[in-house]
Amino acid sequence: MPEPLETMVAEILRLVRCESPSDDLAAVARSADAVAELGTARLGAAPERIVIDGRTHLRWRFPGEPRILVLGHHDTVWPVGSLAELPARADAETVAGPGSFDMKAGLVIAFHALGRLTDLAGITVLVTGDEEPGSSTSRALIEDEARASVAALVLEAAGPGGALKVARKGVSRYEVAVLGRASHAGLDPEQGVNATLELAHQVQAVALLGDHDAGTTVTPTRTSSGTTTNTVPAQASFSVDVRALTAAEQERVHAGMLALRPRIAGARVAVDGGVNRSPLAADSSAELFRRAQTVAARLALPPLAGSSVGGASDGNFTAGVGTPTLDGLGAVGGGAHAADEHVLIAELEPRVRLLAGLIEDLRATPPARSAAQNPTASAPITVPSP
Known part of the structure; x- marks a missing residue:
């Protein structure tokens, strides 16, 4: 295995071994430390640590224009102790373990892609710690960063066969x-x-x-x-x-x-x-998906497919405020939230190249923003007896 792949595999295993169930605030804080250390090494700067109601989020913000948001999360659905039954492990083809696919490998891909850019001007990297239960404390952070950005690139895991997620319910x-x-x-x-x-x-x-x-x-x-x-x-x-x-x-x-x-x-x-x-509609991702396909062809990567999925992500929030959003740029593999959760090692390097190339393309010609959506507000309703 080439050295860059060995390094990525080791970093994924390190993050997986730092368990981070969303509702265990101490575990999420420890995971944030591990993510911050890896990110600092790759990006050359330490993140801002943002703690809201005990939940730990990380943000790297590099001055410059146009603004591009790279978005991910480090919390998982797996309780502390899951590694005893499902240890973090790797063989010649896969990296496996709780949270590997959703989405700790995506964070490693992001850090390596950004580390290959000549500079990070205009980049914001936001890694939240409460995505799995609905992003109650990070939503405002996500939406504020998205409003200031020309594009949001979400490092959630890819769809089947490496498909990018062009629409979400x-x-x-x-x-x-x-x-x-x-x-x-x-x-x-x-x-x-x-x-x-x-x-x-x-x-x-x-x-x-x-x-x-x-x-x-x-x-x-x-x-x-x-x-x-x-x-x-x-x-x-x-x-x-x-x-x-x-x-x-x-x-x-x-x-x-x-x-x-x-x-x-x-x-x-x-x-x-x-x-x-709110939904991540297909028109929110159409231009970015077209650009990603062009970048993939230029880099001699396999043709990209797009998929519409029922699951939601923080990309729904970025699209909801009118920011062009492309999701599923993270790891290729399978088994999210399941015992067979895994990442395909052979797909790590192509995803790094794709993300780095897409960011450079967006810097050269920023996309236009769309009109913001206005989802129905959440509010308590009391229905009286007849």
Whole structure:
């Protein structure tokens, strides 16, 4: 294995071995230290360390114009201790381990690509520590940097076969609370208002908001109900995950969530939530994708494919404020969030070359910004009983 590849593999393994589950603030802080050390070595400067509500983000900002945002995250979905069962490891073809594909290898690719540029004028590198649960503390940072940039390049993992991610569904999230009235399930059940039964009505109503033909999924997920086995439950709740290709579909589902009404006399329903990420529409990435294809051809790299995916990323935020955005520029591999998570070693060097070449192309001829989107705001809604 050539020395540059050996170095990249070693750096990926180092980051993977520094576990960083999003909700473990101390672990994320340790991971930020490891990322900062690698980045400093490659970029020749230490990052700004930004801690918001205990969550650690890193930012390198090099003066100059045009501004180009290189975006990634270092948190993962894997709890501390996962390495005991799924150790970080490498063979002749792959690097594997929790968080390797999503997306610690992407950070190594970014640092190596930027390290090959003659200078870093105009580059901002933002590495956040809370992407997996929805970027609640980093969203403002991401959007502010995106507004100041002519392009956002997202180092999330590539699609199948190395495809760049040219469109992503938007995400909305809701919590539905059902309030009833407790009573003894054996002595006087008729005196109660059964929150579990009301929850069943609401789950079915919510599921019907999906639209397969429009590509909109509305999925009731986690549920909770009741206190003891012999009590008519007074409280119940469930979570809802919404994925949509367009802002119009997000708004339609949002209106449907506001329209929920109790079916059982005496029950109450409260809905909290809204849009988490607006869609990354194909027109947000079209010019950057075309340029990436041109760069790949010039560098004698294989032709690039584009894919539309249901999962969201911080690229949804950058596109949402009108910044041209191209996603999936990170590692080629598979198994995100799964036991077989891995990165293909042979694809590391081509991705480094592609990113470096694309940045140079964007510096030479900056793209035009698009109009910013205005996603439905997240807000609590209380639906009264009839």
